[in-house]
Amino acid sequence: LHYGIIMGSRACIQMAAAAWASGFLYALLHTANTFSIPLCQGNTVDQFFCEIPQILKLSCSDAYLRELGLIVVSACLFFGCFVFIVLSYVQIFTAVLRIPSEQGRHKAFSMCLPHLAVVSLFVSTGTFACLKPPSISSPALDLVVAVLYSVVPPAVNPLIYSMRNKELKEAVKKLIQRVQGQHQ
Structure with a gap:
């Protein structure tokens, strides 16, 4: 995978700029919508961060149309990202399967x-x-799900990537063998 040759600095900058700009606009849309909702049931949410569904529960106005609009925008953005990721992986796997050596694949x-x-x-x-x-x-359940998607992927990310490190793999194997030896 000749990433440095295929992906020039211009393409990387454009993709990063698109990701940052769309993320900023999406966050701005949610922030503007959230601050325009009148709250009449206090200001305490049952989460460890201000998740939008929890804020909507505190609203004293019917936020159906606002929420529907946000769902449509979110679905379009999610679908676009999902299609981009799937197409990227199709291209990556196609290129990998063309590698002649099994060790290279x-x-x-x-x-x-x-x-x-x-990502999954x-x-x-x-x-x-x-x-x-x-x-x-x-x-x-809402709290558990919020932890699952906001804390677990970033926490597991370094672990998953570090499992490619041979020294770490050996240390994990030794730890598992030691734990198994203590239980027997």
Whole structure:
């Protein structure tokens, strides 16, 4: 995967700028919407951060149209990102499968699969948080789901990537063997 040759600095700058700009505009949209909602049920949320569904529960106005608009924008942005990620992985896997040596394919897959695992973890937990039916919603479940998609992927990310390190793999194997030896 000749990343340095295929991806010039201009393409990297454009992709980073697009990601930052879309993230900023998306956050600005949610912030403006949140600050325009009148709150009449106090200002305490049942989360460790101000998640939008929790703020909407405190609103004394019918925020249905606002929420519907945000859902449409969010769905479009999510779908665009998802399509971009899928197309990128299709191209990556197509290029990897064309590598003639099995060792080269193995090395390339070992670089790609940890990223795919972290992205899948984030997307699946975030999707569940957004699409879970209100009938199963409870403050405790909402808190667990919020932790799953906001804390677990960033916390697991370094661990997944560091598992490519041979010394760390050996240390984990020794630790597992030691724990298994103590239980027997």
